[in-house]
Amino acid sequence: DQQVKQNSPSLSVQEGRISILNCDYTNSMFDYFLWYKKYPAEGPTFLISISSIKDKNEDGRFTVFLNKSAKHLSLHIVPSQPGDSAVYFCAASAIQGAQKLVFGQGTRLTINP
Amino acid sequence: EAGVAQSPRYKIIEKRQSVAFWCNPISGHATLYWYQQILGQGPKLLIQFQNNGVVDDSQLPKDRFSAERLKGVDSTLKIQPAKLEDSAVYLCACRLAGTVQYFGPGTRLTVT
Numbered sequence: 001d002q003q004v005k006q007n008s009p010s011l012s013v014q015e016g017r018i019s020i021l022n023c024d025y026t027n028s029m030f031d032y033f034l035w036y037k038k039y040p041a042e043g044p045t046f047l048i049s050i051s052s053i054k055d056k057n058e059d060g061r062f063t064v065f066l067n068k069s070a071k072h073l074s075l076h077i078v079p080s081q082p083g084d085s086a087v088y089f090c091a092a093s094a095i096q097g098a099q100k101l102v103f104g105q106g107t108r109l110t111i112n113p
Numbered sequence: 114e115a116g117v118a119q120s121p122r123y124k125i126i127e128k129r130q131s132v133a134f135w136c137n138p139i140s141g142h143a144t145l146y147w148y149q150q151i152l153g154q155g156p157k158l159l160i161q162f163q164n165n166g167v168v169d170d171s172q173l174p175k176d177r178f179s180a181e182r183l184k185g186v187d188s189t190l191k192i193q194p195a196k197l198e199d200s201a202v203y204l205c206a207c208r209l210a211g212t213v214q215y216f217g218p219g220t221r222l223t224v225t
Contacts, residue, residue, distance in 0.1 A: 004155070006155075009153075032212050034212065034213065036216075041218065042218050042219075043117070043204055043206075043216030043217050043218045043219050044156070044204070044216045045216070046213050046214075046215070049212065049213065089155050089156070091155075093212050095212070099144065099208060099212055100158055100161065100169065101156075101158070101212075101214060102158075103155030103156050103157070104155050105153065105154055105155050106153075106154075106155055
């Protein structure tokens with residue numbers, strides 16, 4: 001049972017434009033959400049997170065939006081740069097659940113020059 | 114600050130053989146995780162340690178997988194005997210506080 005879903009396996013965006021990656025979850029106990037970025041042959045690296053008490057968190061070019069009623073979050077990258085080409089994973093955690101992370105399947109983002 | 118170290122980076126074995134992976138987490142990070150990432154999927158938690166005690170191993174196939182974290186620092190994950198479906202990247206992660214986990218580069222296992 002896939003509790004965290006990223007329905008787009010891949011996304012291609014022109015350099016300088018906005019990239020929007022989406023993530024849906026089913027478990028209402030999740031109260032903390034993270035985005036990780038993964039380059040080939042490397043481990044995932046933490047990018048940005050959001051608590052369920054917020055609906056937006058911004059860090060430079062990266063903004064995460066959370067819609068709790070829809071159980072949906074999205075990552076916006078503006079402007080997109082070639083170095084942003086990677087696989088992005090959405091992950092969710094229940095603070096009271098021993099800090100376990102449940103990951104989505106990932107979205108491969110390609111930024112075209 | 115040094116990151117999470119894992120070795121080996123790549124391993125090819127035949128089915129029914131055994132294999133072991135090693136992880137050295139970031140100094141002071143008490144919580145350690147092992148994940149399995151099959152191609153095209155997200156990482157899936159296998160086992161979580163707090164210091165040298167197991168917190169959660171509900172997803173660990175205990176008939177063939179084992180893990181230990183002696184002295185609450187380094188950890189090893191073993192598979193014996195390996196099956197074809199064990200082909201995956203095995204990721205080690207650690208956490209100091211909060212929710213963010215820090216990952217190592219992983220070990221890519223190919224079982225033939």
